[in-house]
Amino acid sequence: MQTDIHPDNVLVALLAAGGRPAKLKNLKLVHEACRRQNERNSRDFSFRTISKYTEEQGGVAYRSMYNTPEYGKLIEAWQAYAGPADPTPRARKQTPVAQSFLARIEDPAVRSIMEGVIIERDKLRGENNVLRSLPRGIIDKRPLGATIAFPEEASPVAVVNVGARLTESERQALKKAIDAEFLADNGWVEGPHGEILNERGRTLFDVGFASAVRKVLED
Template sequence: MAVTKTEPTKFLEGLCRNVHARTEASLRLIFAICQEQEDRGSTDYSVATIGRLSSDRGGPGAPAIRNKTGEKYRALIAAYAENAGGRKKKGSPAKASAAEGVLEGISDPVLRTRINLLVADLESTRAQLLAARHIAAQNAVLVLGDAPQERPSVVASGVELTAQEKKALATAISDKTMDHWAWTIDKLGRVLTDSGQVVFPAGFASAIRKILA
């Protein structure tokens, strides 16, 4: 889906509003790299190329730009490429995703970015529901007390995690995973994106730590 031509600097400033300082720095680095591509006469604004140049300078690489939290990076690259008349992608175009179908007919790049972020949140919620369904299938009953004096407890019916399953849980909240996705864990045990969006709700990280303990 093409992004409507827009003045790149204004679009950049719009994306930088109300974001984490690290995200803003990454956006400005990507913008500078796009400018350099234009200055040197290159028409290559593919994620692979911009990501490689960005990674060389300590910014987000191609995988980080392609993942769910990289929507703003992709929008900025697309907007700049559209304005400069360059190529956003290499090779054959990929099959349109469900999100792209929702965005059909929406030309405002800022609005497209916000809707894409909303779609990402919905996909995250779906993943949480699938995880909960998997736990239910293991015949485990989770009892949570509302009052502080009530002690939360887990009653399991013959459920024992394998070493591989424990490793998977540990990996889910590991520093490496948090850094890769630019996520953080707050004091409530929530997993948040660098813009403050909730990936997993309160108690997610603390619950995993208790299980592993």
């Protein structure tokens, strides 16, 4: 927001309030730094920029300037007097086809909306082209432990090694399930065909159970 109140009047009021000689001197230095910025048509009245000049002149440093309200009031007066910076519109490159299309739209509001749509489309198109230019990666989705087999006159296939997919705890659990000592402790026994029987001879695990577990562990 711009104001017609000249910062000279603000400086006069601050000096009239009195204070230590060093502070009054620094107010004048801050005022001079802001005046120089305004003459350059610069809208940079930040504490960092103004303190560079005052420090070069042996005056107030950045931290003291930031912590002293009077300096801030004077700088704010210059900011309000100078007004906001003129917006610099970004150049928008458009194809002749897009320019021709927009030129046929008479309503300014609709034309502005469509211009934004075209800019967003061109942006997405550019991002898509960048992604297409990147090297393509290959994601291996084969199951853990799978190997590649090459059968004759056929495409390569993944062969899953069941044993290779077991974790160490799973492997130890299967070993214990058919361990003779473990079976004996529970009153069980392995039958002649791999079945597991209890102390009464009843089948707990069907024929082939123990042999199937061994095959998995040996795989």
